[in-house]
Amino acid sequence: MSDLPALEAHGLHKRYGAVHALRGIDLTVWRGEMFALLGPNGAGKTTLFSILATLTKPSEGEARVLGHDTVRERSLVRRNVGIVFQEPALEGKLPVRDNLLLMGLFYGLSIRSARARANDLLNTLGLGDVAARETSRLSGGQKRRVELARALVARPDVLFLDEATLGLDVDARRHFWSEIQRFVANGGTVFLTTHYMDEAEPADRIALIDGGRILTVGSPQDLKNQVGGGVLLLSTEDNARAADWLREHGYVPENSARGLLLVEPEPAAVLPRVLAQLPVRALCAEVHEPSLEDVFLRLTGRTLEDGTGPAEPRRMGNLQ
Amino acid sequence: MKGLLAVVILDLKRLWVDRIRLISSLIQPLLYLFVLGSGLGASSTLGRTGYLHYIYPGVLALSLLFSAVFAAMLIVFDRQVGFLKAILVAPVSRAAIALGKVVSGAIQALVPATILLALLPLLHLSLSVATFFQLLATMILASLTFSALGVATAARFRSTTVFPIIGNAVLLPMFFLSGALFPLQNAPMWLRWLAHADPVAYAADLMRGAILDRYVYPPWLSLTMLIGFIVILTWMATRVFAAGEDA
Numbered sequence: 112m113s114d115l116p117a118l119e120a121h122g123l124h125k126r127y128g129a130v131h132a133l134r135g136i137d138l139t140v141w142r143g144e145m146f147a148l149l150g151p152n153g154a155g156k157t158t159l160f161s162i163l164a165t166l167t168k169p170s171e172g173e174a175r176v177l178g179h180d181t182v183r184e185r186s187l188v189r190r191n192v193g194i195v196f197q198e199p200a201l202e203g204k205l206p207v208r209d210n211l212l213l214m215g216l217f218y219g220l221s222i223r224s225a226r227a228r229a230n231d232l233l234n235t236l237g238l239g240d241v242a243a244r245e246t247s248r249l250s251g252g253q254k255r256r257v258e259l260a261r262a263l264v265a266r267p268d269v270l271f272l273d274e275a276t277l278g279l280d281v282d283a284r285r286h287f288w289s290e291i292q293r294f295v296a297n298g299g300t301v302f303l304t305t306h307y308m309d310e311a312e313p314a315d316r317i318a319l320i321d322g323g324r325i326l327t328v329g330s331p332q333d334l335k336n337q338v339g340g341g342v343l344l345l346s347t348e349d350n351a352r353a354a355d356w357l358r359e360h361g362y363v364p365e366n367s368a369r370g371l372l373l374v375e376p377e378p379a380a381v382l383p384r385v386l387a388q389l390p391v392r393a394l395c396a397e398v399h400e401p402s403l404e405d406v407f408l409r410l411t412g413r414t415l416e417d418g419t420g421p422a423e424p425r426r427m428g429n430l431q
Numbered sequence: 432m433k434g435l436l437a438v439v440i441l442d443l444k445r446l447w448v449d450r451i452r453l454i455s456s457l458i459q460p461l462l463y464l465f466v467l468g469s470g471l472g473a474s475s476t477l478g479r480t481g482y483l484h485y486i487y488p489g490v491l492a493l494s495l496l497f498s499a500v501f502a503a504m505l506i507v508f509d510r511q512v513g514f515l516k517a518i519l520v521a522p523v524s525r526a527a528i529a530l531g532k533v534v535s536g537a538i539q540a541l542v543p544a545t546i547l548l549a550l551l552p553l554l555h556l557s558l559s560v561a562t563f564f565q566l567l568a569t570m571i572l573a574s575l576t577f578s579a580l581g582v583a584t585a586a587r588f589r590s591t592t593v594f595p596i597i598g599n600a601v602l603l604p605m606f607f608l609s610g611a612l613f614p615l616q617n618a619p620m621w622l623r624w625l626a627h628a629d630p631v632a633y634a635a636d637l638m639r640g641a642i643l644d645r646y647v648y649p650p651w652l653s654l655t656m657l658i659g660f661i662v663i664l665t666w667m668a669t670r671v672f673a674a675g676e677d678a
Contacts, residue, residue, distance in 0.1 A: 166520060189522040198513035202441075204448050213444070216437035217521035261517065 117142040117269055117300040118163055122172035125158050125323075132158040134323040136172070140316075142268075145291070145301040147314035149403060151415050155323040156304040157197070157273060163302065164194050164271045177268060190218070193262030194271040199254060200261070203247030207238060207257050210246055211264055218265035225264075232260040236290060252283025259290055270294055272303040276310065288313065306415055308403035319407055326410045331403065338401035338409055341378040345385070346370035346395040353391050360388075367414060374401070374409065434523030438531025439538065442502070446539050456501075456543045460494040464550070467612070483554055488638035489611025491544055492631050495570065496577045496602055499540035503581025504597065506532060507588045525672040529582060533665050536578030537571070544570055556642060566641040572657050573634035579664035580630070586671040611635045615647050630660045 118140040125133040133155050140146040148156050161167035162174050165185045173180060179187040201210050208229050215225025233242045236256050241249055246257060255276065262270060272291070276284045292313070295301055303314070311317045312331055319326040319334070327334060345364075347353040350371055357364045357371070362385075364371040375381045378398045386393055407415050446453065464487065472482030509515040518528065548566075551558065558566065584597065606612075608622065609631035615623055626632040633653035640646040646653075 164520060166516070186522045186524070189520055192520075194517075194520055196513060196516055198516075200513045200517035202445060202514055203512075205444060209444060213437065213441045214517065214521070216440060217434065217518060217523055219433050219522065 115142045116140065116175070117144065117177060118146075118302060119175040120159070120163070120172065121174070123159065123162060123169045123174060124171035125155075125162065125167065126170045132323055133162075133169070136323075136325055138318060138325060138328070140300065140302055142300050143295070143298055144316060145295045145314045146303070147311035147317045148302070148304045148320055149306065149308060149311040149317050149407070149415070150304075150320035151306055151413070154306075154320045156306070156320060158323075159320070160271060160273050160302075160304050164192065165189055190265065191267055192269045192271060193265065193267035195255075195258045195262045195273065195275045197274045197277060199258065201246050201254070201257060203245070205246060206243050207246050207249070208233065208242040210257065211260055214261050214264045220265075228264055229260075232263060236260050237286075250283075252279055252286060255279060255283065255287055256290070259287065263294070267299070269300045269302065272301065274304055274306070284310075308407075308415060311403060317403065319403075319410065321407075321411050327406075334403060334406045335401045338374055338405050340374060340376035340401075342399055342401050342405050343373040343375055343378040343382060343385075344370050344395075344397045344399070345373065345393060347389065347391045347393050349391045353389060353393075356390055357385070365408060365412070367408060368416070370395070372405065372408065374405070432527070434521070434527035435531040435534065437523070438518075438528055439535040442505075442532075442535035442539065445505075446502075446542070453543060456494070456498050457546060459497060460490045460543075460547060463493060463612075464490045471612075480555070484556060484643060485614070485639070486612055487550070487554060487556070488642055489606075489609065489635045491547055491570065491638055492573060492609065492611055492635040493606050494544045494547055495540045495574050495634070496606060496631055497598070498543050499536045499574055499577035500581035500584070500597065500602055501594075502536040502539040503532065503578060503585040504591075504594055506582070506585045507591050507593070510589065511591055526669045529586070529669040529672040530665065532582045533575065533579045533668060536581055537574035540574040540578060541570060544574070558642065562641050566638060569634070569637040569641055572654075572661070573630075573638070576630045576634060576657050576660045576664070579661055579668055582668040583664045583671060586668060605629050605631045608632065609635045610647060630657060633657050 116139050118138070120136045120138040123133050123136040124131070136159055148159065150156050158167065162169050162181060163176060165181050165188050168182050173182070175181065176188040177191055181188055205213075211229035211232060212225045215228050216222065220228060233239050236259065238253065238256055238260065241253060246254065249257065258275075270291070276287050279287065291301060303310070305311055314331070316328060316330055317334060318328045327337065329337075345353065346369065350366070354364045354366070354371055357373070362373055364373055366372075373381070382396060382398060386396060404415055407413075464483070468483045468486050469479060472479035475482040477485055506515065608626050608629045610618070610626055611631065615626055615632070633648060633656045636647050637650060637653045637657070640650060
């Protein structure tokens with residue numbers, strides 16, 4: 112990481128008609144940093160992403176990528192960034208190699224160097240075996256890797272990932288993220304959006320976003336420290352009664368999908384007392400370090416999965 | 432220039448993997464030529480052969496028109512599947528993408544039309560080398576006109592459901608009004624007036640002139656009109672693409 116900014120946002124607002132999608136975003140991402148924008152659906156992630164990636168103009172404020180204005184110096188920005196979109200952006204009917212080769216031409220490479228670059232990426236990303244295959248016939252994980260290869264064709268300094276591993280299985284996701292780690296290790300900057308906290312976890316810094324505003328920014332550990340102490344999760348036969356009892360006894364329980372959450376400086380010390388005196392039978396009790404989910408819950412009173420936008424099918428295994 | 436070339440190479444690669452589209456685009460012109468042409472020709476005052484010769488250039492125009500506009504309509508498809516985004520974030524100017532689309536649409540339209548030229552000897556039409564090149568030059572001009580029309584239109588749409596509407600409500604009327612199937616001289620006044628606004632009419636007339644040496648409009652007028660259409664429609668196409676920054 113260096114102290115040169117890779118991405119800067121100053122007072123960004125975006126309105127779509129009556130919808131105020133971004134309500135004043137200020138943000139700096141340093142070069143060499145892996146930065147995650149974490150928030151529920153409809154929080155404004157994709158809008159902020161689109162502005163930084165030169166696809167949308169802000170209604171107010173300005174954004175810079177590597178020092179270049181994303182509106183006035185759009186093509187300078189484009190030359191230096193690679194983008195993996197939420198939706199597929201490949202021509203399914205063409206072979207994998209041709210997709211990469213053509214993208215090289217769009218980035219101004221000669222046919223010869225575009226071909227060399229395509230082969231290079233196919234090898235490093237483990238796609239050599241499927242290079243000649245029609246892109247639409249690849250597996251989900253392979254397709255995502257080709258998307259990544261497409262984004263890397265022009266040797267970008269900054270890589271944008273918008274919900275890049277949505278719908279991938281665990282193996283494919285691990286494989287994908289190890290490639291991202293390698294990009295960062297080689298000095299690249301990564302800006303990613305996600306609504307899964309485990310995808311944000313490996314980031315150097317995370318910004319929590321909700322309702323078009325940044326709630327907080329910091330390293331995963333910083334954010335968890337904000338919660339203070341640990342989290343006690345309690346599931347009982349009658350959570351409503353248990354919550355009432357807890358409130359009467361000076362605790363601050365918060366409802367979550369899995370039960371009642373108590374944030375305590377020393378949760379392990381509190382647990383036996385609560386269990387012994389609770390008037391309803393406890394079914395399950397656990398103590399854990401605060402997760403990013405807990406941070407979000409603390410700041411908004413909602414879980415990441417609740418969202419503010421259209422519901423998406425819930426993926427298995429994303430909540431600890 | 433490199434961006435323009437990249438668009439053209441991309442589209443031609445796709446045309447090659449999608450050869451079925453090329454073959455099936457020949458069906459409609461062949462139907463018009465041999466079914467409609469033979470059927471109507473039998474009761475036409477021009478006689479069967481005379482009528483086939485009359486509509487042959489019109490059918491070339493039909494082939495160019497539909498192939499060019501539908502090649503452009505693939506932009507809508509690309510936008511729908513998300514592929515267009517990858518191109519729009521590349522460091523290529525929107526004008527270069529629009530121009531590339533116009534050129535590639537014209538090339539995609541010329542391929543099936545050139546295949547239809549193989550029918551010339553079958554129809555007992557023999558052209559001198561000079562008139563053959565005159566015909567070819569006219570075809571290139573026509574294909575650019577129709578492609579620019581297609582790109583200027585397609586870049587505005589977000590959904591592929593408009594395809595059949597464009598085909599039936601825009602392209603077929605343009606084809607029917609053009610005098611491709613019947614001589615405009617004998618047509619009612621209103622129809623002749625409408626034909627003046629129809630680029631297909633000038634294109635078909637120039638091609639018929641090259642083959643049969645018979646013109647409805649003076650060639651200079653047709654040439655001026657086609658070039659005018661190309662300039663205006665291409666300009667519109669670049670404007671639509673440039674305006675689409677919030678894609």
